[in-house]
Structure formats: structure tokens, C-alpha cells
Amino acid sequence: EPEEEGGREEEVAVVRSMESADAEAAGGSEGAPSTEEGSGLPGSVHHEVVPTGSASSRVIVHVDLDCFYAQVEMISNLELKGKPLGVQQKYLVVTCNYEARKLGVKKLMSVRDAKEKCPQLVLVNGEDLTRYREMSYKVTELMEEFSPVVERLGFDENFVDITEMVEKRLQQLQSDERSSVTVSGHVYNDQSINLHDISHIRLLVGSQIAAEMREAIYNQLGLTGCAGVASNKLLAKLVSGIFKPNQQTVLLPESCQDLIHSLNHIKKMPGIGYKTTKRLEALGINSVRDLQTFSSKILEKEFGISVAQRIQKLSFGEDNSPVTPSGPPQSFSEEDSFKKCSSEAEAKKKIAELLASLLNRVCQDGRKPHTVRLIIRRYSSEKHYSRESRQCPIPSHVIQKLGTGNYDVMTPMVDILMKLFRNMVNVKMPFHLTLLSVCFCNLKALNTAKKGPIDYYLTPSLSTTKCSGKRSLKMKDTHMED
DNA sequence: TGGGGTTAT
């Protein structure tokens, strides 16, 4: 039977007539042609057990584009196709195409090592993410045409909950047609398919939808990628990586344990990161089975009940986290790293550059950020990865000017950011920074009150009267004299 | 290590 949720969620299934099922299915989605008429024959009062999507067994697809940045670069410059290609950020090759991989180049390899391994390697600079970001959202939007429930993970991965789509297609099939459903792509472990098992049928239909998604991504955007189909996000993600470039794999429930035990270390488990791995290792936990069999009580004492229960469930392949629609981004940021920045003037110049790019992005988005944050990384010989940040509300008169193509907004924003800077960095003492980043967040839809294409004439008095009533809401941010 | 992102505390 399905591996899901040992006892935590009740098995919810409802019995209803086809007529009511139709009514709900028709209301549930907009894009697909409505062809339910054929399934509920007028005479037959034919009741069926219909799993209710979210509470019971789900069908999730994870779509993972192949070496995404490299693919985007090859589309931009067709000369690059067929050559070993690396995408460079600073002195790192952050990703590379499969030609380069065959010659020994790995992701996140230093440019020096990569060139040494592969002198013919062609490098393109990928520090400006604009085109990657744009293509990334095109992929997400394409996935949203299949089902609106799409969750992004980075720029090159998407989860889609296709439970409803699968149920809809199943309802359209006559019962004799169900036993002729076929898989698209690979089946993990070459496990045998049981067409009498409804969970198998549902996953096979899922594999067909996944194939259609990959086809659409290729035909409409020219990108290839992998897909994994399983009953939850964790398993879909793990199984998508089994056959690697441009292929797909479905996981049937009987092979779930094999999949998770194929991970040779718990650090390979999505959701268990660097820190947690270190702490687990300190407890003598190294393998997935170690984590499965470890005392829950002790685990809870070490990590708190929330983390402990979550990661231990992951070790069994259980993951009840929903596919959360990402929607538009929650924040926009631009960062730059460097060997050394040690003067205020230098910092100001870099901050202004970051800000200029961000203003363009915010302008395109249409929404208005209400908070701005400055992030720094200080040089330190070892003390691992520490960033510091300061944030504050963006004054309402500045918010109003955002997105008007008015570069008057630069001056007040740079002034704000430099105040944040001096709040973090004592500029009277020597300092050494290796990164600066500016982030706009707390995005809100524009004020529809009064707009029109010309905000240029908006006066300070008008904007202050408009917003004076809302001030008390967000005063948890750093206060700055204005 | 890059240049991004998210959620939880």
C-alpha cells in the first residue's frame, strides 16, 4: 500500500455520485477542456470512491532543468552549442554543459581547476542573472498552465501538484481503459507495474503529464530537463535525479525504501543541510537507516520537536509538506562579492550600482517594496559564512516615486542605504568587506487610489498626507532620523 | 565558493 504518513493523517475518501464529482471538477480548473460528460452515463447511478486530493495520496511532479544557466547561454549564442561550456561567476565555474562534464568539469569548480582539466573550455560570465531569471519565470508560468499549484525551488526547479489533473483524467477513462494505461519514461528500480493497483495507475497518468510538461518546455522554450513523479515532494525530487539529462522517472510505492536507502549519507537528504548534518554526525548518525532507527526522544531533545520529527519522517521518505504556490517573488536582491572593500566611498559606489539594477527590476514588477535591507559580509580568515544586515522602512514619498523611471529616487535611497551602512560599519575604524547586497522586500501591490502614467508631479505634501495614518504598522524596523 | 531565493525563530 502507499507509504504515506503512518497514522498521522487519516485516510480521507469520500463516496459520491459522478454528478457531484463533475460539478466539483468543473469548478476546480479553468484551462482544460471540459470533457466530463462522457463519464457519468445518464442511466447509471454509479458510485465511486474518490480520494480527496490533498488529505490522501497525492501525485507530485518535480521538474529540474538540465544545467540551466548553460542552456540559457547556448540559446543566446548558438555558436556555443556542441562546445564544452562553463558559466563563470567570479573565479568559479558555477555550472557547465554536458560536453564540459564529460571532460571532467564539475559544478562549482574553480576556473583554474576547470581550465586545467579542460583547456578547450569556453567560459561565459554569468554574474548577471537577468536572462536566467526571466527564463526561469517563463518555465514556472508554463507549468502553471498545467496546474496553478507550482512551487519554485531556485531558478531551475519546480514542483507541481498534479493530483487533480490525474483524477480528472482517470474519471474520463472507462474501467477497461484503465488497464491499458502505460508509463511514460523510466520506472524507478524497474519495478513491475500492477494495473490493478489504483495508486500505480495514478502515478502512470502522472508520468504522462510529466512528459507533456517536458515536451511543452522544450517546444515552447527550447529547454530540456528531468522530471520525477511520486507521492510527495521529497520523493519526486529524489527520483527526478535518477536518470540524468533530459529523462524522467516515476517512483511506485513499493520502491520507496530502496530510493531513500540509495542515498549513501543523510547529507544527501533534501531538508537536511550542512548544520544539521554536522549535529547528526556528532550523534553517530550517518546513514538514512541510522536516522530511521535513532531514538525519537533523544532526537527531539537535540533538535526540538519540530525539526526532529520533520527530519525523521524524511528518513522514511515521508513528507507531508504541501506544494505551496510561489507566486511572484517575496523579495528582490542584487549582490556583489569582491576581494576587498575598505572605504566608505568605495562602498557607496558599489551600493549605488546594486541599487540601480534593483530599481529597474522593481519598476518592471509593478509592485512596491516597503522595506530596504543592506547586507554585508566582513572579511575573516576562517569564521565561516556570516552576514550582517540592517533594514528599515522605505519612506512613503520615496515609495511613490519607485517605478516612475525617475532617477530622483536614487539619491534618497542611497542616503538611506549609507545610513544603514554606517549603522553596521564603524567607518572611523578600519574595515574589510567582501560582499555587499541590497534587498527590496515587503512588496505590496500598488496603491490604486490615484495613479495614471504620470506620477512625476506628485508632490511631497500629497504623498505624506496619504500615508500618515499607516505609520504605526511597521515600526519594528530600525528607526532612522530623516 | 556565487548570486540568488525561502521560511522559522
Added chain:
DNA sequence: ATAACCC
């Protein structure tokens, strides 16, 4: 504001 996670 930071810390953890993801790519």
C-alpha cells in the same frame, strides 16, 4: 536580525 534551508 539571524539562522537554517534550497538551487
